[in-house]
Amino acid sequence: MLTISPIPAFSDNYIWHLERDGQHWVVDPGEAKPVFDALGDAPLDGILITHHHLDHTGGIAKLRERYDCPVYGPGSIDGVTDPLSSGDRCEILGLPLRVMDVPGHTLDHLALVLEESGENGASQQHLFCGDTLFAAGCGRLFEGTPAQMYSSLSKLSTLPPETLVYCAHEYTVANLQFAEAAEPGNAAIKNRIAESKALRAKNLPTLPSTIGEELATNPFLRCHIPAVARRAANHGANGAIEDSDEVGVFARLRRWKDDF
Ligand SMILES: [Zn+2]
Numbered sequence: 257m258l259t260i261s262p263i264p265a266f267s268d269n270y271i272w273h274l275e276r277d278g279q280h281w282v283v284d285p286g287e288a289k290p291v292f293d294a295l296g297d298a299p300l301d302g303i304l305i306t307h308h309h310l311d312h313t314g315g316i317a318k319l320r321e322r323y324d325c326p327v328y329g330p331g332s333i334d335g336v337t338d339p340l341s342s343g344d345r346c347e348i349l350g351l352p353l354r355v356m357d358v359p360g361h362t363l364d365h366l367a368l369v370l371e372e373s374g375e376n377g378a379s380q381q382h383l384f385c386g387d388t389l390f391a392a393g394c395g396r397l398f399e400g401t402p403a404q405m406y407s408s409l410s411k412l413s414t415l416p417p418e419t420l421v422y423c424a425h426e427y428t429v430a431n432l433q434f435a436e437a438a439e440p441g442n443a444a445i446k447n448r449i450a451e452s453k454a455l456r457a458k459n460l461p462t463l464p465s466t467i468g469e470e471l472a473t474n475p476f477l478r479c480h481i482p483a484v485a486r487r488a489a490n491h492g493a494n495g496a497i498e499d500s501d502e503v504g505v506f507a508r509l510r511r512w513k514d515d516f
Contacts, residue, residue, distance in 0.1 A: 285319055356411055360399075365387070366386075382464075
């Protein structure tokens with residue numbers, strides 16, 4: 257059986273810890289100490305990396321020093337032993353893993369989808385999307401263009417709605433406050449704000465989310481909704497520019513969120 261749990265790191269990062277049949281992998285270890293603490297005496301069997309930012313990679317060297325385990329991720333990152341690129345398929349923890357490129361937040365950003373087969377032939381997909389898709393939000397555009405990021409998010413949004421989404425930061429409540437500003441009439445956003453605040457009040461993670469939940473409440477996946485497009489257009493410079501295309505709506509939303 258596969259279990260996936262968050263290891264909190266820094267102020268709001270999650271290092272996802274995957275365990276199956278006594279094997280352990282972690283995703284995006286920005287620091288090593290919380291991973292050492294979570295593993296105890298168990299060895300680490302491997303590391304997955306989504307992109308080059310230090311809060312996702314800073315723990316690689318120390319973890320490799322202790323465990324000498326493989327590191328799968330973008331080939332340009334120091335410490336990666338097994339470079340991955342778009343379309344690759346491999347196996348970790350005895351389960352198939354596939355790789356999608358999702359440039360935008362950074363140009364090297366990968367999304368990793370782990371597939372677990374259920375007993376009756378149904379499969380559950382687990383998406384590790386780093387800083388590309390967040391609960392009710394998306395990553396900042398540090399390296400890519402709005403068109404690249406929008407295309408990356410659109411790819412992720414075609415995964416089955418029940419796909420579990422493991423984002424790398426606990427940004428959900430702040431993101432939902434922006435989502436509500438972008439689409440005030442959306443009742444699903446209001447409900448999600450109440451649920452997320454209740455979880456955070458108990459110091460529990462709001463993640464994983466699902467693709468279905470994101471499609472219903474994440475403004476960056478809702479650029480095709482006329483009400484969202486109107487709010488984005490009205491907010492921007494002089495409020496006068498009509499954005500009929502979804503990339504234009506996305507770009508306006510992302511700029512608005514940068515200053516929110
Ligand atoms: Zn990042």
